[in-house]
Structure formats: C-alpha cells, structure tokens
Amino acid sequence: MTYRVCFVCTGNICRSPMAESVFRARVAEAGLGDLIEADSAGTGGWHEGDSADPRTVAVLDGAGYGTEHTARRFQPSWFSRLDLVIALDSGHLRALRRLAPTEEDTAKVRLMRSYDPAADDLEVPDPYYGGPEGFEECLEMVEAASDGLLAAVREHVEGQAA
Template sequence: MTFSAIRPDEATPFRIIFVCTGNICRSPMAEITLRDLVTRSGLGRLIFTSSAGTGDWHVGEQADARTVAALKRQGYDGSHHRARQFDPVWFADYDLVVVLDRTQERILRNWAVSDRDRSKVRLLLSFDQEQASLHDVPDPYYSDDALFDSVLGMIEKANLALFAQLEPAIRQGVR
C-alpha cells in the first residue's frame, strides 16, 4: 500500500486501528508505539491511533501486565489501556485497519461488507520489507517476558516503516 497526499485536519484526522486477538498484548503495543512516533513528529492532531481485539473475553480489562512492563522498559506508558472488541461498523470510522496476524486478517476481511472496507485491512509486518515475509507478529500471551520484549521490538520496527510511508503523505496533504 502506498499513501498519496492525505488531507487530514484536526477535526478529521487520519485514523488507524490496530487489531489482534484479545487487545491486551500486541495491538496495544502497536497503538501506543505509533502514537508516540506520531506525537514526537508533531502530527499528533492529524493521525489518530486506536486498538481492539477480534475476541470479547478481555473487554474492559487493562493490557496484560507483561505488555505494560515491556512497554515501560522501552519508555512507553501502557497503564491507561482498556481492551475492547472490534465492531464491524467501525470500518467506516477508520482509514486503515492494521492486523497483527493472518488470523485477524481473515476475520476482519470476513466481517467487512464491502471491497472498500476489505482493502483497509493490512498486516502490520507488510509495511516493513525486512519483516514482511514473516507475515505474523507472534502472540506472546502464553510465553515469557523475553517474547514480550521481542514482539515489542518487531512492532516498533514495523511501525517505523508504516510511519515512514504515512508521514510524507500526511505532510504533503497539510500544505
């Protein structure tokens, strides 16, 4: 996916949602790290980040404690996150729906009611040439702190690549 000039404004920013399984590990990491990049670039009012899960079993819960800890080790604050489930009506509200693995990709493309909505669904690693062949960001839920740290590193790297593609289009559209 390439981005041409995007013309967001403070009232209608470019909206990105990250989606994983339960919205307590990978998608909060992606939301928080991209938000940090966007804020540091000065585009915080023009790009909105959010996250959700395909499942409903963690709705209302905080991010997994290991997620919060991994984020904190890298200087991010994940303490305010609350899990929620993706609602298919949200396709209309988002410009880009970034999924963390092919399972969410299949689910969301099945939930989409139009080709336009299906075209918004993209794998996070697809934005990073070096990681694209991996396709999936591993789910660290049943693992240890080391995998949480590794997954966060993958997400940060992929978000840098996503932002590198998105930022020029946003800046060009702001003129």
C-alpha cells in the same frame, strides 16, 4: 482531516495495545498528533474492559512507552470512520476482512509487519502463553514496523494537505 489507524489482535491485551502505544509515540515524535489518531481492539471479546496484560505494560514501561488501555472488541461499523486497520497476524487479517462491509473497507486491512522491509515473516506471534522474552520480541517487531507505517501514513496525510 484526522487519519485514523486501529491495531487489532486477538484479545486486545498484548500485541495491539503494544502497537498502539509505539505508534502513538512515533506520531508524537513526528509532531503529527493533531493529524493522526491511533487506537486498538481485539477480534474477540474475552478481555473486554480489562487493562493491557501486565507483561505488555512492563515491556512498554521498560522501553519508555506509556499505556493507558481498556480492551475492547472490534466492531464492523468502525470501518466507516477508520482509514487503516492493522492486523497483527494473518488470522486477524482474515477475520477483519470477513467483517469488512465493502471492498473499500477490505482494502483498509493490512498486516503490521508488511511495513517492515526487513521482515522475512509477516506474523507478530502471540506472546500471551510464553514468558517475558516473547513480549520483548513482539515489541522489537512492532517498533521495526512502526517506522514504515508512519512513513506510509505521513505520505498519505501530507498528500491530503497538498
């Protein structure tokens, strides 16, 4: 059975597509691509149908990650097919938990940086209104959290297989 993770930020053009790309790469490196799927969405629909922000694409390309992305808005009906919904900041966390139809669905929503044991702040700041350094910082945070996230998901997936 496939384990499904969805990363969520505001408009689905900066942080969440970055997190999706990094996590997909970690999943592929671990040889778990047939067991784990990742995608992303935004809490709002302002950028639906758009590609990822060019600065996100540049940072991902520079770090060796690829991204083919079309922005979309998170739908409450998706909870039924998702195992984990990863919010990039506490505003997204609150919005997603309000959308969750059941308590079980509410429990699926977690903060990205909660998977980084070295994180002293659980927010991944929105780089949209800043320069390239904000996108680089965002990538560093996402990469650091992706290892812990993969370990948690892998433990769950391997537990299901046992």
